[in-house]
Amino acid sequence: MIFGLSLGCSLATVSFASNDQFKDALTASNSGNTALLDQYALAMQNDVLGYYPEYFKLNADLVMQSPNSIIQFAQKYPQSAMAEKLAADYVEEKAKVMMFADAVPVLPYVTNPDRSESCAVAQTRAQTGDPLVFAEYRDLWLSTNSMPDLCLGLTRMMLNSPLMTTEDKQQRLWTQLRAGQIGLATSVAQNLGVNITIAQLTQIQANPLGYLWSAPKNNAADYAYLIFALGRLSDSDLTAGLGAVNRAAEGVPADVQKYLYRTVAYIGGTTVLKNNFNRIILNYFDSSYGIPFSQEEAEIYARQAIRFGAWESLIRAISVMGVDQQREDRWQYWLARAYEQRQDDASKQQAKGIYQTLAQSGDDYHNLLAQEHVGETYSRFDQAQPTPSDVSMLNADINFNRAFALKAISAPALYSNREWNWAVRQAYLKQNDGLLLAAAQKAAAMGWYDRAIYAAERTVNKHNYALRYLTPHQTAVVLHSGNVGLDPAWAYGLMRQESRFVTTARSNVGAGGLMQIMPNTAKLVARQMGETYNPAALSDMNTNVRYGTYYLSMIQSQLSNNAVLATAGYNAGPNRALRWQPSDQNLVADQYVESIPIDETRNYVKNVMTNTIHYGAVLGQGKQYLSKWMKMIPLRTEQQQ
Known part of the structure; x- marks a missing residue:
């Protein structure tokens, strides 16, 4: 251990190549001692964890690094966990300060970004004129859930894209007004040429019911204020919102009327913890059918329909979901449940076909439910074992070796788990089930149960359920x-x-x-x-x-x-x-x-x-x-x- 080294100490005083030096390098990194990191980089250069001092040094002031320094690290340690992490973090940091030109050459080295990093990548691509990027992130456009700042920045870029139609922008405006997101809504309104002000929205928020009683209904700005007022009233007092919606919906265009019903329906459907289940919420979702649904709205609509066994409403809710959303096992299962309730043979056959597909495609929750609908029970207990060559492959795999080395020295789980997850991902992408089983078996033997399960769960063709479902203690x-x-x-x-x-x-x-x-x-x-x-x-x-x-x-x-x-x-x-x-x-x-x-x-x-x-x-x-x-x-x- 060399915590006491001064900056002027000679390299000869540093004990060579030991995984234990990882912790010393981490301590040096946390204290900002980059000179000491240089010494560790040399001392650990032949070690399985030898790239960490270099990573720590580059990461210490990441936004100031050149793209070439990141690329050189990624090329020196190809397809490694920390090279990918460094590249993803670099693109993220550069996007935060809008230095997109520096981020562009690093993009090819980002292969597994988290949500914020993904939005940074998308912003960078958008700045290069990529015409497809916004279409890939449309789920963010109408989301009212909290999201990373870079994702909010991406939606602001989308607002100024010619790919977003007037209808797209109007839907975003109304969605944000419903959610009470005043700042975001006024930006969209300005882009649309709808004259609403923060001052008026703030005044309405103080007394939404009073505003609704005498609200004008003459133009796009009036309709925006109306939606906002009903949303604020419903959020604070759902009963009052339900009582006010019919009057608010009188004398307005059909699409505005539908969105007013959508407003109380969505708020009621997302405040069950406070308001419990109410059948009228589903009725108002039905009344709002005919204007576009966001992904969030469609899911809440579907769950309300499921709760009350309203099968035709459920079919409508699933029909307005995005294509990828509809294809999820959960919504395929519920589509089959709904078709099954119809009395015609064609619908029942459709249901049976969906159940059979789900029953054969996996063994998760909805697959198991589907199996019972086609008369099957579950007794699967595959016990595929790794071969000696699989074990040899594991012993030679640098990614798994890094993970095991970190675990052996009780390094912070942040690092050992990241290396493990990366190693598993590389094996999964290659469909190398033998390697995954060997890794899971070794991790289980050493009591690293959570990572053993993580690896065993990702096999594609050969499975071992005793490793997936370990029984320690x-x-x-x-x-x-x-x-x-x-x-x-x-x-x-x-x-x-x-x-x-x-x-x-x-x-x-x-x-x-x-x-x-x-x-x-x-x-x-x-x-x-x-x-x-x-x-x-x-x-x-x-x-x-x-x-x-x-x-x-x-x-x-x-x-x-x-x-x-x-x-x-x-x-x-x-x-x-x-x-x-x-x-x-x-x-x-x-x-x-x-x-x-x-x-x-x-x-x-x-x-x-x-x-x-x-x-x-x-x-x-x-x-x-x-x-x-x-x-x-x-x-x-x-x-x-």
């Missing part, structure tokens, strides 16, 4: 699950989703351990079990599993002994899962799951249910089927309400 999981009457397949399914078996996992809200237990939950469980709560005990694998299985069993008993409700409750809290239960009639479980209003929880339940099926097979429980777990969702009882 099996004695404890089976024992504690059995003690509270839980199927260990479900416990494993939840644990895999919560932590991927990283015992030190910590969430941003304080949940910890294999089953990601919140401190307050642990206190409750300890009290219920007659134990004294000890915060340190949660870091113990055995205690974490014991508390987690007990809590899952406890909320299951509170939620009608229903696994779907309990799974949702484990993630979002039992009170929310209870609130989402139907109040008028029982609900099919897949409809309940798809209409969960929190994206994280909706995906969580799907993943846990899918995991559970696979773990049933891995644990030797025979044929598996989702309907075993996804029972009908009952009405809330009077006591629950």
Whole structure:
């Protein structure tokens, strides 16, 4: 270790080529000691981690680097994780300061950008006159969700593109007004020649209901203010918005009228946490049909239709989605569900064809649901093994070697995981299943479970489900699950989703351990079990599993002994899962799951249910089927309400 080296020390005092020097180089980088990084670059030049000192130095003042310095690094270390990361970050930094000419020559070295980097690439391409770039990013155009600054910058570029029609701009204006995005909306309005002001919008925002009672309806600016007022009213008081929409829609052009209904429908459909489910929201989505839908609007429309079993509305909602969106397994599954409800043979045959395609194309949530619709159960348990040549290939693979080297010295997971994910991606792109299986097997043997799963999941033709669905700590999981009457397949399914078996996992809200237990939950469980709560005990694998299985069993008993409700409750809290239960009639479980209003929880339940099926097979429980777990969702009882 050489933390104490002065800048004037000789290179001879530096101990040569050891992976451990990575940490010293990282410390030098964090302290801004670039002279010391030069020494490490020379000392580590023959090391598997030898490119890190060079990377740290270039990254220290990235925006000031020349394109050639980035390209030289990328060419010196081709197809490497940090070369791609450096190139992507460089393009991003240059886009932030609008130095696009420097970014252009680096673009070919960016192959796996995140969202912000992707928008930087798109801005750079747009500056070079690429006519296709805006068409590739149309999903951003109408998005009202938060997005990176560079993506906002890209949408501003799109606003001034001749490819965006007047209709495109009007839809963006109305969408932003509905969302209350005053600054963005006024920019679009100015581009369209619609005379709205921030001062007037601010005044309307202070009293939207008062404005609606006497709103003029004579021109494009009046219609814009009308949409804005209804959106602000509905956002603060949905009931008042629902009561005001019919009057607001009187005497305006048909497209404006439809968008007013769209406004209350979208806001109502995205505020279920606050307002619960309301059938009139779906009616207003139906009333708004006939003007373009954004991707966000179409999904909310579809989920409202699913919740209320409005199958023709669902077909309409899917029909207005983009082509790629429609092709997703989830929407193909729901299209089949809707066609199945029709009484004509042709529709039923269409449904059957979709189910058969989904049933044969994978083993994720919607594939498993489709399998049951065509009368299949699931018992797949492939156990392909890596060959000796696959292991030799792994030992020679520089990308995996970097990942294993970083893991061996307990380097920050930011670096070891990035190297691993990059190595997996390269093997996946080459469809090198043997390499992936060898890597997964080695990672699992050393207890690096989350990365083992990550690799095993990405095989294309040869699979090993014992690696995809690892069962570490099996004695404890089976024992504690059995003690509270839980199927260990479900416990494993939840644990895999919560932590991927990283015992030190910590969430941003304080949940910890294999089953990601919140401190307050642990206190409750300890009290219920007659134990004294000890915060340190949660870091113990055995205690974490014991508390987690007990809590899952406890909320299951509170939620009608229903696994779907309990799974949702484990993630979002039992009170929310209870609130989402139907109040008028029982609900099919897949409809309940798809209409969960929190994206994280909706995906969580799907993943846990899918995991559970696979773990049933891995644990030797025979044929598996989702309907075993996804029972009908009952009405809330009077006591629950």
